[in-house]
Amino acid sequence: MKVIGLIIAVLTGGLLIYAAGDFPAWSDPASPASTYLSPHFIEKTMEETSVPNIVTAVLADYRGFDTMFETTVIFSAGVACFLLLRAFRRKQPEARHYRHVLTGVTVRIKEGTKLPPSEDFERIDSLWTPHDLIIKTVCRLLIPFIQIFALYVIAHGHHSPGGGFQGGVILGASIIVLAISQDLRTAVKRMGEKLDALLCAVGVLIYAGTGALCLLLGLNFLDYSALASVLHVDPITARSHGILIVEIGVGVAVMATMIWIYNNVSSKGEYDQGL
Amino acid sequence: MGDIIQTIVAKYNFWIYITLMMIGLYAMIAKNNLVKKIVGMNIFQTAIILFYVSIGAKRGATIPILEHGHGGGHNVVHAIDYANPLPHVLMLTAIVVAVATLGVALALAIRVYDRYSTLEEDEILSQIREE
């Protein structure tokens, strides 16, 4: 198998390198890619969409259809992980560990029985290590700032590098850092499973719904200038607002999916203990 | 001889990225462990993303974001000053697709491990043959 792999890799690489002899040189300003479509995008973005960040304008307006399907890809990955891994009939874990809060004594209870919830004993993961006070406190303090930064990245995507995907991943990371530094049960209590799944679908619905609204208002799908009548602005500004709305939808969907996939994969679908 | 060297130097980004792609492809085909194959898949997809992004470079150009877009009057914008935005847009999509595929692949690997208690392909095949 290694020999076959080597032969395939060498042959394919050889063909690709041979063909790359015809390419224009790196960063050549006269290459076909730089002279055909992109001058239109660079020069006309401000007057057609009034969004200074050309990448966001192309992503969410000129090629907005692609971006909608990209959001659908991440949504379907979340649904596929949920469908594959989620254990609906939870099998009992082999042992549960509890820790007496005051003295630090750990108790291990076998085969499925559990202690009644009480103030003195807290449930810990089987991979728990002591001396985690610094990590727990620092992460807990940082989470609000991470979320504010993520919201800034989403909202400022028009003027600086950023946008829905980037901000959504940072938002998702803020909840995942809670799950990693404390334990999965705390994060699931903060952001429940049902809310997560619903937010995921709602995010993509915001995107597709905006496009469908444009369709119902008479123009083609995802033609944001149709929103001019709903938002009471001129069509150019309506495009800018349409881009903002769909970026918010994308941010919500990506955040929810990242948390969903992490929850399912790290706990093998049982939502009992994570990493 | 001189123009061969010049060709190699002028397009060295393509040679590097194609080599990376072939490393990833070899790992996907030849490795035995399922997770190593997933890592190879990630290398392969990342190399393609880098390949595309390198197409968008332009000598002496800045990032494709217009400064003072709204406020400072409508300056004339020359396309020669800004990098090509289209490959960046395409690769945003490709990165998301790669992450989604990675998530599904890991979920599948967990299910395979549950069933066969191993992630080595030859041991799994011998377990299947015994069934």
Place this chain on the structure above:
Amino acid sequence: MSLQYPGLIVVVPLLSALVISIAGWVNKRWCFPIAVAGLSVAAYSSVGLLFRVLDEGVIVYKLGGWDPPMGIAYYVDHLNGLVLAVVSVVALLNAIASKNSIEQEFPERIGPFYTLYVLMVTGLLGIVVTGDAFNLYVLLEIAALTGYGLIAMGGGRGPLSALNYLYMGTIGACFYLLGIGYLYIMTGSLNMVDIARILPDLYQSKAVMAAFIICMVGVWLKMAFFPLHAWLPNAYTFAPSASSSLIAPLVTKVMIYVMIRLILTIFTPEFSFNILAVSKPIVWLSVIAIFMGAILALSERNLKKMLTFIIIAEVGYMVGGAWLGNRVGMTGAILHIANDALMTLCVFLAVGNIVYKVKGAEFENLQGLFRKMPFTMGAFVIGAMSMIGVPPTCGFFSKWYLISGAIQAGQYGFMVALLFSSLVNVVLFFRVFEICYYEPFSDHHGHGDHHPEPIDEAPVTMLVPLFIVAAILVLVGLYTGDIVNHIVEFAIPKGLV
């Protein structure tokens, strides 16, 4: 609203998939009606779009209101329209027929299963209708990811087969992406019609040739063309019945459509057949594919696995027919896309009924089925006749075109392979009929008190779509002349002789 059909075809299933995902958490019984409603609107729009194309010619639909090549545009012509109609009708019939089997196999996961199901249909419809090369890649990945999830739901060997499918499918999609990247570097555009306009000046370039080869290899990986077929038998056999009867008829045929698009529209026939002289080796590869599919099918004892090897042979028919390089062969290949989707749906739905009742598809479970499930087996016989190529079912006519094309192109090896495959199909299916006809050997044999097995048929919702498909097989066969003259004739560009 008829102006918006191209938009509705993809948008309505997408929206209904999202609503199903939410409804699955509220009340599971709403999932099935919403799925059927979304797929019916898509089927209605695609059939309506086909009739519009027959009246008006090529239809252009600009998404976001931007002119191509700045934005993404749909180009719907006769080839598109035909495949769209077939895909949406097949998906709708399968959704109705697999309701009971889904409820039997995963009662608590109905919500996410239907979500992935409708998303997969969205991806396939989007691949067929789009006119932008990069958009095709994104939709290809939607269809692929949902396919992995649907296949992995089969217990036992399902996840491993899905993981192997994932590896090969990802390599295939990445090769396609790389090919589109090479084309972008050389032409600067991503729109299919635009690339076709710019390319003729660049035909002698090495990069364009490499782009064609890489795109082809990527598409062949995803359609399981020999020798890249290793993932298909396991993936389709160990999937649950509802998934395999959706994926088996559709995914390989849609990839054949993508290959024909590459040959005819992006790289015109002049480049594909004349400048790049690889037609003959590819036809020989498809001959080997047909032989391998037929011979490997003979050794199988599981009905589903036998059918998957027949699918590999059918892919060989279509690839060989497309690469023959003449009009008759291409007609046969395009006609066979529609016919094979319907035949495979019929056969797989029948197998789904059998698995629902008998809980297994090995040959030992199939004894006495003609008595127990006469209606299902009747439809299975019609599907089998179509796969063998018996008139008046549609399978005969597409094979006729393929054989005529082979004779006209002088590729007698291909003609021999087609005839050999028909004969092997006869052996395979009649062996199955023989097993199903005779009762299991019982102790009352010969004593005269034969108690005939009571009829234990599948429920009505599983039988009615099966009959509709079997009837369509015969109808499409009888109307082949009209279909070829009005639709397929215009789908092939004038330059191909």
